[in-house]
Amino acid sequence: MKTLKDVKAGETAVIKELHTDGAVRYRMMDMGINKGTEVLVKGTSPLGDPVEISLKGYDIFLRRSDMKKIEVE
Amino acid sequence: MGIKIALVGNGGSGKSTLFNALTGSNQSLKKWHDVTLDRKIGRLKRHKSARIVELPDIYSLSPNTMEEVIAREYLIDEEPDVILNVVDGTNLEKSLYLTTQLLELGMPVVVAVNMKDIVEKNGDQINIKELSRKLGCYVTEVCAVKRKGIADTTDMLIEAAQSTRRVLPQHHFSVEVERALTEISLLALKTVNPNRKKFYALKLFERDKKITKKADITERTKDLIDKEVKRAEEKLGLDAVSILNKERYEYISSVVRTCYKKNEEKKKTSFTEKADKIALNRWAAIPVFLFIMFLIYAVTFTAGIFLKNFIDTVIMSDSWNFLGMEDMTVPGIAQFFRSWFSDMGSPAWLPSLVVDGGLKSISVVLGFLPTVIIMYILLGYVESSGYLKRIAVIFDVIFKKAGMSGVAVIPFIMGAGDNIMGTLSCDLIKSDRDKKMSVITSSFMPDVAKLPFISMMAAASGNPVPFALELPDYRKPRWKDVFMTARERCGGFFKKAGLIIFLSSMALWAGSKFGITDGTFGFNADMQFSESILYQIFESFSVVFAPLGFGVPKASAAVFMGIFGKENIALIMTESDFKALAPLGAFCFMVFNLLCMPSISAIGAVRKEMNNMKWTLLTFAYQCGFAYAVSLAIYQFGSVFTGALQGENAVYHIIGVIISFGLLFFMGLMIFMPYKDSKTLIYTFPKKKRK
Numbered sequence: 107m108k109t110l111k112d113v114k115a116g117e118t119a120v121i122k123e124l125h126t127d128g129a130v131r132y133r134m135m136d137m138g139i140n141k142g143t144e145v146l147v148k149g150t151s152p153l154g155d156p157v158e159i160s161l162k163g164y165d166i167f168l169r170r171s172d173m174k175k176i177e178v179e
Numbered sequence: 180m181g182i183k184i185a186l187v188g189n190g191g192s193g194k195s196t197l198f199n200a201l202t203g204s205n206q207s208l209k210k211w212h213d214v215t216l217d218r219k220i221g222r223l224k225r226h227k228s229a230r231i232v233e234l235p236d237i238y239s240l241s242p243n244t245m246e247e248v249i250a251r252e253y254l255i256d257e258e259p260d261v262i263l264n265v266v267d268g269t270n271l272e273k274s275l276y277l278t279t280q281l282l283e284l285g286m287p288v289v290v291a292v293n294m295k296d297i298v299e300k301n302g303d304q305i306n307i308k309e310l311s312r313k314l315g316c317y318v319t320e321v322c323a324v325k326r327k328g329i330a331d332t333t334d335m336l337i338e339a340a341q342s343t344r345r346v347l348p349q350h351h352f353s354v355e356v357e358r359a360l361t362e363i364s365l366l367a368l369k370t371v372n373p374n375r376k377k378f379y380a381l382k383l384f385e386r387d388k389k390i391t392k393k394a395d396i397t398e399r400t401k402d403l404i405d406k407e408v409k410r411a412e413e414k415l416g417l418d419a420v421s422i423l424n425k426e427r428y429e430y431i432s433s434v435v436r437t438c439y440k441k442n443e444e445k446k447k448t449s450f451t452e453k454a455d456k457i458a459l460n461r462w463a464a465i466p467v468f469l470f471i472m473f474l475i476y477a478v479t480f481t482a483g484i485f486l487k488n489f490i491d492t493v494i495m496s497d498s499w500n501f502l503g504m505e506d507m508t509v510p511g512i513a514q515f516f517r518s519w520f521s522d523m524g525s526p527a528w529l530p531s532l533v534v535d536g537g538l539k540s541i542s543v544v545l546g547f548l549p550t551v552i553i554m555y556i557l558l559g560y561v562e563s564s565g566y567l568k569r570i571a572v573i574f575d576v577i578f579k580k581a582g583m584s585g586v587a588v589i590p591f592i593m594g595a596g597d598n599i600m601g602t603l604s605c606d607l608i609k610s611d612r613d614k615k616m617s618v619i620t621s622s623f624m625p626d627v628a629k630l631p632f633i634s635m636m637a638a639a640s641g642n643p644v645p646f647a648l649e650l651p652d653y654r655k656p657r658w659k660d661v662f663m664t665a666r667e668r669c670g671g672f673f674k675k676a677g678l679i680i681f682l683s684s685m686a687l688w689a690g691s692k693f694g695i696t697d698g699t700f701g702f703n704a705d706m707q708f709s710e711s712i713l714y715q716i717f718e719s720f721s722v723v724f725a726p727l728g729f730g731v732p733k734a735s736a737a738v739f740m741g742i743f744g745k746e747n748i749a750l751i752m753t754e755s756d757f758k759a760l761a762p763l764g765a766f767c768f769m770v771f772n773l774l775c776m777p778s779i780s781a782i783g784a785v786r787k788e789m790n791n792m793k794w795t796l797l798t799f800a801y802q803c804g805f806a807y808a809v810s811l812a813i814y815q816f817g818s819v820f821t822g823a824l825q826g827e828n829a830v831y832h833i834i835g836v837i838i839s840f841g842l843l844f845f846m847g848l849m850i851f852m853p854y855k856d857s858k859t860l861i862y863t864f865p866k867k868k869r870k
Contacts, residue, residue: 129243135424136239137647138273141417142425152464155576156646162428163441164270167572167648169579 119178181228188265190236260340285374302442315349483550540684563656590621602784676783728764775806812839
C-alpha cells in the first residue's frame with residue numbers, strides 16, 4: 107500500500123482511502139482530505155516532522171504518523 | 180430584548196481581531212463550564228443593544244474537539260439571532276466548509292470575508308455579490324486588523340437579525356442523499372422547528388450520537404433511518420460522513436470557481452515566503468527561535484525583577500530616595516501609615532492589620548504584576564505576528580509524544596526563570612486539552628511527579644485531533660490589539676491568581692498575629708510563632724505525618740508554612756529540631772518538602788490558567804498525594820532495615836510496608852503504561868434556566 111508518507115517532496119498524489127477512524131478521520135475530512143483529493147507534498151519542517159502538503163489551494167502541516175494512514179495512488 | 184450574535188470561525192481566521200474591532204472596549208470575559216477556554220462577550224460599538232459572543236475555533240459542526248462540542252451546543256441551544264462567520268479570504272475553499280454547515284442550521288448567517296488587504300496584495304479577486312447570491316446569505320468584506328468594513332458588517336448583522344425571510348441553504352446534495360433526508364424528516368422530525376429540519380436530518384444521516392439522543396426517537400424509527408442511510412451508502416459507495424463531506428466540498432469548488440479569481444501571474448516571492456526560508460530553515464530555525472526567546476526572557480525577567488524590587492521598596496521600606504537622589508528622601512507607604520497611626524493613637528492591632536496584613540499582601544500581588552505585564556505584551560506580540568504558529572510546527576515532533584502542542588516549549592523556557600511565569604504563559608495555547616497538559620507540566624510539580632499525572636490526564640481529557648496546522652502570513656501586529664490581549668490576560672491574573680494570593684497572605688497575617696499568650700487569647704504584633712493560632716492548627720495535623728517519620732508538631736507546622744514561602748521551613752525547624760527526628764525521619768521530611776511545596780502564588784497561577792477550581796484542586800491534591808506516597812514508602816521500607824519490625828509498633832510497620840508496595844506498584848503502572856488516549860469526548864453543557 108502506498109501512503110502519503112511515501113510521496114517524495116515535490117510530487118503530487120491522489121488520495122485513494124483514509125485508513126483512520128473517529129476524530130482523526132473526521133478532522134482530516136474537514137480539512138478537505140478525502141477520497142479523490144489531489145495533494146502536493148512540499149517539504150518537511152526543520153526537525154523532519156511534520157510535513158507540509160498543499161491541497162485545495164492552501165498549505166497544511168501533517169504528521170508523518172497521520173500521513174501513514176492516508177492511502178494514495 | 181437585544182439582538183444576540185454568535186461569532187464563529189476557523190482558527191487563524193482573525194476571529195478575535197474582528198471581535199475587538201466590532202466591540203471596542205465593550206467586552207467582558209466569562210468562561211465555558213469546566214474547560215480552560217474563555218468566553219468573550221461584548222456589545223457592538225455601533226449598536227449597543229446587540230450582544231456578541233465569540234465561540235471557540237471550530238472547523239465543523241460534526242464535533243471532534245471540546246471546542247467544537249461547545250460551539251455546536253451553544254448554537255443549537257441558544258439559537259442566536261444571527262451567526263457572524265469569519266472567513267479567511269486567502270483560503271476561501273477550506274473556510275467555506277464551515278460556512279456550508281452553518282447555513283444548514285437554518286439561522287441567518289453573515290459571512291465576513293477577512294484579510295481583504297492580503298487578498299488585494301496578492302492580486303486575487305473575490306466577487307462578493309456573486310458569493311452572496313450563491314451562498315444565499317449576507318456576505319461582506321473586511322480587514323479586521325486595519326478596522327476596515329466594520330460599519331458595513333454591523334449594519335448587515337442588524338439587518339440580517341431583524342429580517343423575517345426564511346433562511347434556506349442553497350446547496351443540495353445528490354439525489355440519493357436528498358431522498359434519505361426527506362425520509363428522515365418525515366420519520367423523526369415532525370415536531371422540529373422547520374428551519375432546523377435540514378440540520379437535524381443531516382445529523383441523523385451522519386449517525387451523530389448526541390443528536391440522535393436529543394431527537395429522542397424510538398428504536399423502530401432508528402432502524403428505518405438506518406435502512407435509508409445504508410441504501411444511500413451502498414449506492415454511492417462511501418460511508419455517510421464521507422458522502423456529505425465530499426458533496427459539500429464539490430459544491431464549494433463550484434462556488435469558488437465562479438466567485439474567486441486567483442492571480443496566476445508569477446508574482447515575486449512574498450515577505451512571508453522569504454521570512455520562512457529562514458524561520459523554518461533546517462539549520463537556522465532553532466537559533467532564530469532561541470534568539471527571539473532569549474530576548475523575551477531577558478527583558479521580562481530583568482525589567483520585571485527591577486520593577487518588583489522598586490514596588491517593594493516604595494510600599495514596604497522605611498524610606499527611599501527619589502530617583503536615587505540623596506536629598507530626596509521619601510518615606511515608604513508602610514512607614515507613612517505606621518507613623519500616621521501612632522500619631523492618631525490607634526490600638527496596636529490597627530497598624531499591624533493595615534501594614535503587615537493588607538499592604539504586605541498587596542505588595543506581594545503587585546510585585547508579580549510588572550513581570551506578568553511585560554511577558555504578556557512580548558508573547559502577545561509574537562502571537563499576533565504569526566511566528567507562534569511556526570514555533571508549534573518546529574517543536575511538534577518533540578512535544579507530541581506527551582500529547583502536547585509545540586507551543587508548550589514557551590512555558591518550558593519561561594518556567595526556567597520562574598515557575599509562575601511558565602504556568603501563566605500557557606495562555607498562548609488555544610486547545611483546552613493541550614493547555615491543561617501544559618499547565619500541569621509547567622506547574623510547580625517536580626518532574627518525577629509529572630509523568631504519572633500526564634498519563635492520567637491524557638486518559639481523562641478526551642481524544643486529540645490529528646495535527647493539521649496552517650501557517651498564516653506574517654503580519655506587523657497592531658499594538659492596540661497586543662495591548663488589549665495583554666490587558667485581558669493581566670486582568671485574569673489579577674482576578675483569579677491575585678485574589679488567592681491576597682486572601683492567603685491576609686489569612687497568614689491573622690493566623691500568626693493572634694494566639695494564646697500566658698493562657699489568654701489575644702492579639703500581639705510580635706507574637707511568637709509557637710504561640711499563634713496558626714501554629715496550633717498546623718501542629719494538630721502532626722499525626723498525619725507520623726507514618727512518614729516526622730509526626731512532631733514543629734515539623735507539621737513547617738510543612739504547612741512552606742506553602743507561604745520556602746524560607747519559613749528553615750525558620751521553624753531549627754538544627755536541634757532536625758536532630759530530634761531520627762535520621763530516617765529527617766530525610767523523609769526533606770523529601771516530602773522537596774516534592775510537595777507548591778507556593779500560594781503557584782497555585783494562583785494554575786487557577787488562572789485552568790480557569791477552574793476543580794482542576795486546580797485536583798492538581799494540588801495530586802501533588803500532595805504523590806509526595807506523601809513517596810515519603811511513606813521511603814520511611815516504611817527504611818524502617819525495616821533499622822529494625823522497626825522487632826519493636827512494639829511492628830504491626831503498623833507491616834501495614835505501612837504493604838500499603839507502600841501497593842502505591843509503588845500503582846505509580847509504576849501509570850508511568851510504564853503505554854500512552855493511550857480515550858476515545859470519547861465528554862462534555863456536558865450545564866443546564867441553564869430558560870428566560
